Amino acid sequence: MASFRTAILLLTPAVLLAWVTVAAPGCPEHCECEHGTLIVNCSRLGLTRVPTAIPANVQQLILENNNIAKVSRDNFRGLKSLQFLDLSSNQLNSEGIPADAFDDVPSLQTLDLSDNRKFEDFPTYLPSQLMTLYFIQNSLKHVKKEAFANLSDLIHLDISYNGVESIAPGAFHNLSNLAVFYCDFNKLNDNGIPTSVFQPASKLSILGLRFNQLTRVPVDLPPGLEHLDLVGNKIVELPSRVFSNLTELQTLEIWQQPSLTTIDDDAFAGLGKLQILDATSTGLNRVTGRTMDGLTGTWQVYLSLNKIPAIPAGAFHDMKNLSSLWLDANLITTLSPEVLDTSVLPRLSEVYLWGNPWTCDCHLRWLKEHIDNNNTAPTIQDPHLNVCNAPPKLKGRAFDTLSPNDFVCS
Ligand SMILES: *[C@@H]1O[C@H](CO)[C@@H](O)[C@H](O)[C@H]1NC(C)=O
Ligand SMILES: *[C@@H]1O[C@H](CO)[C@@H](O)[C@H](O)[C@H]1NC(C)=O
Ligand SMILES: *[C@@H]1O[C@H](CO)[C@@H](O)[C@H](O)[C@H]1NC(C)=O
Ligand SMILES: *[C@@H]1O[C@H](CO)[C@@H](O)[C@H](O)[C@H]1NC(C)=O
Ligand SMILES: *[C@@H]1O[C@H](CO)[C@@H](O)[C@H](O)[C@H]1NC(C)=O
Ligand SMILES: *[C@@H]1O[C@H](CO)[C@@H](O)[C@H](O)[C@H]1NC(C)=O
Numbered sequence: 001m002a003s004f005r006t007a008i009l010l011l012t013p014a015v016l017l018a019w020v021t022v023a024a025p026g027c028p029e030h031c032e033c034e035h036g037t038l039i040v041n042c043s044r045l046g047l048t049r050v051p052t053a054i055p056a057n058v059q060q061l062i063l064e065n066n067n068i069a070k071v072s073r074d075n076f077r078g079l080k081s082l083q084f085l086d087l088s089s090n091q092l093n094s095e096g097i098p099a100d101a102f103d104d105v106p107s108l109q110t111l112d113l114s115d116n117r118k119f120e121d122f123p124t125y126l127p128s129q130l131m132t133l134y135f136i137q138n139s140l141k142h143v144k145k146e147a148f149a150n151l152s153d154l155i156h157l158d159i160s161y162n163g164v165e166s167i168a169p170g171a172f173h174n175l176s177n178l179a180v181f182y183c184d185f186n187k188l189n190d191n192g193i194p195t196s197v198f199q200p201a202s203k204l205s206i207l208g209l210r211f212n213q214l215t216r217v218p219v220d221l222p223p224g225l226e227h228l229d230l231v232g233n234k235i236v237e238l239p240s241r242v243f244s245n246l247t248e249l250q251t252l253e254i255w256q257q258p259s260l261t262t263i264d265d266d267a268f269a270g271l272g273k274l275q276i277l278d279a280t281s282t283g284l285n286r287v288t289g290r291t292m293d294g295l296t297g298t299w300q301v302y303l304s305l306n307k308i309p310a311i312p313a314g315a316f317h318d319m320k321n322l323s324s325l326w327l328d329a330n331l332i333t334t335l336s337p338e339v340l341d342t343s344v345l346p347r348l349s350e351v352y353l354w355g356n357p358w359t360c361d362c363h364l365r366w367l368k369e370h371i372d373n374n375n376t377a378p379t380i381q382d383p384h385l386n387v388c389n390a391p392p393k394l395k396g397r398a399f400d401t402l403s404p405n406d407f408v409c410s
Contacts, residue, residue: 028054031051039062042061047068062086064086064087064089065089068091069090071096077104078104083108083110092119093121108130120139120141122144128151130153144168144171149173151174152174152175156179159183160183160186164186165186167188167193167194170197171197181201186211188213195220204222209229210230216237217235217242237260237264239264240264246270247271250276254278254279255279261307268293272294283306292316298321299319301325304326305330333356337370353367368407371399386398388402
């Protein structure tokens with residue numbers, strides 16, 4: 001009896017939901033509607049045209065994963081409340097969007113045109129009041145000067161996964177409201193990003209250039225930038241003061257970049273607000289006492305999987321807020337206790353050191369003692385993964401199989 005009641009209780013909302021989503025009056029045939037007809041979802045129906053008789057009060061119209069190659073003004077006539085239109089994964093191209101296609105949708109803010117592989121050009125006619133445009137996974141190669149000229153309200157633009165090779169000078173001229181620009185997984189090289197091209201986008205806060213083919217950091221980026229993603233490029237060197245105009249930057253991601261061998265002294269000068277530096281898995285082979293200069297506010301530093309052979313005693317001492325430090329999987333053979341001195345770095349709480357070829361002699365005895373002596377302030381994470389590489393008689397021995405007395409100099 002009890003389980004019968006439970007079944008009724010479980011079933012009721014499902015039945016209700018089914019009624020709400022399928023049987024809503026005015027929902028176009030085969031489509032699913034929610035909240036009456038505020039959301040009309042006609043995805044994956046094999047449609048070659050936008051369905052007729054879409055309810056006039058619709059706010060979100062989802063037409064993704066169909067075979068629509070063309071839209072027209074008539075398709076959207078009277079949809080004055082339409083804010084969100086998803087046309088991703090269809091067969092559209094620029095010719096499929098005539099000049100007046102969006103003249104009747106004054107509220108449209110978000111348009112998704114992703115994964116319409118026939119777009120070799122950026123569409124000429126888009127509604128000028130758009131705030132968010134997804135143009136991911138199309139076939140755009142060159143961003144022309146006039147591509148975004150009418151989109152002065154854009155806040156969020158994503159053209160990732162297109163094969164973009166170049167952006168024309170002036171392309172961002174009218175994008176004075178743009179806050180987020182993702183251009184990840186494209187083919188931009190240094191010449192593909194003209195000097196100052198992003199600067200007119202003075203409100204730009206997030207710039208994603210992940211997995212392109214840049215060999216250097218673009219200069220003259222908008223000074224208000226807060227998040228810069230240069231992951232997976234072919235950058236070779238970070239020259240002195242290369243980020244010095246980016247005084248608002250909070251995160252800098254340059255990981256997965258084996259080509260990056262050199263970070264010059266003062267490369268990070270000016271980055272006093274940077275919180276997170278992620279330089280995991282690069283070719284970095286040297287850290288000096290001044291490599292990190294300028295990073296006074298940084299609290300997470302990722303330097304795992306690099307080729308760093310040694311850490312100078314004061315390398316991180318400017319970072320008064322440093323709390324997490326990743327130095328694992330480098331070529332470090334020994335470490336001075338000053339590097340992790342919590343009287344200079346009061347917030348330092350966790351440090352990753354495993355995967356380095358430690359020379360387990362008297363100079364490293366302090367580390368073994370620290371780990372054995374409660375391992376706090378800071379905590380050495382996964383201490384048992386620290387293994388000696390030298391002297392010969394300790395080679396291959398994990399720290400937790402040794403006692404501090406084994407760490408001796410001859
Ligand atoms: C639209 O419907 C499809 C198929 O039923 C579903 O997979 C998708 O999550 C729905 N989309 C939204 C935004 O509700
Ligand atoms: C750009 O906007 C202007 C004024 O609103 C309009 O006359 C022009 O046709 C638009 N151009 C494009 C390419 O949409
Ligand atoms: C875009 O910028 C050009 C100058 O580059 C200007 O002539 C045009 O009016 C601007 N368009 C809009 C819609 O702001
Ligand atoms: C910093 O800004 C100045 C003035 O706009 C500019 O000349 C210089 O090239 C910028 N530096 C970098 C590294 O972008
Ligand atoms: C350190 O962190 C505190 C609290 O999170 C913050 O108020 C302070 O501004 C930071 N110091 C620096 C130099 O960024
Ligand atoms: C050891 O660490 C624990 C947890 O961090 C702490 O509660 C304890 O007081 C420490 N003991 C000593 C002797 O420092």
